Amino acid sequence: RRWVVIEAKLHAALSPICQAFPDVATNGTTAPWCTYQQYAGRDLSYIEQTLPKERAAAFQVSVWAKTRSEATTLALRIEAALLATAMQVMPEGGILATTDVETGLRGAIQRFLIHDDR
Numbered sequence: 774r775r776w777v778v779i780e781a782k783l784h785a786a787l788s789p790i791c792q793a794f795p796d797v798a799t800n801g802t803t804a805p806w807c808t809y810q811q812y813a814g815r816d817l818s819y820i821e822q823t824l825p826k827e828r829a830a831a832f833q834v835s836v837w838a839k840t841r842s843e844a845t846t847l848a849l850r851i852e853a854a855l856l857a858t859a860m861q862v863m864p865e866g867g868i869l870a871t872t873d874v875e876t877g878l879r880g881a882i883q884r885f886l887i888h889d890d891r
Contacts, residue, residue: 779830779860779889783809786854791836791847798837804878805838805847812884828891831865836881841870848881861888 780795787793792806814830834851838844848868855862863886871880 778891779828779832779887780809780811782858782860782889783832783834783855783887786858787834787851790850790854805836805843807834807836807847807851809834824891826891827888829886829888831884831886833882833884837873837876837878838881839878841879844879844881845870848883852883855885855887859889862886 784793784795787807787809790807792798792802794802794806794808796810797808798806809832811830812833814828834848834855836844836847836851838847845868852864852868856864865884865886867883869882871882872878873880
């Protein structure tokens, strides 16, 4: 069995839209970019105490761009791309706008519940 984890599928869905990084962007990356990180998940467990074939995880995707419009546009494209994957994806809420005071970059953050093969 080949293990294709949710993170790999998530990265593959994000990469055509913007530079995508797990956790944090590489130093010196030019905006726009996005990061993704798992912040929670719901364990699937069975009475037999066997490892389930599925995994449920909660991920946050953060977009960073030079303008608010660009950040929001990219976040909306990401939401659409994730919903179009074969994974079961459910947005956990709308987009949260933010700003990084040090860099002046505009952010757009959204959380997703994802259920897929382990």
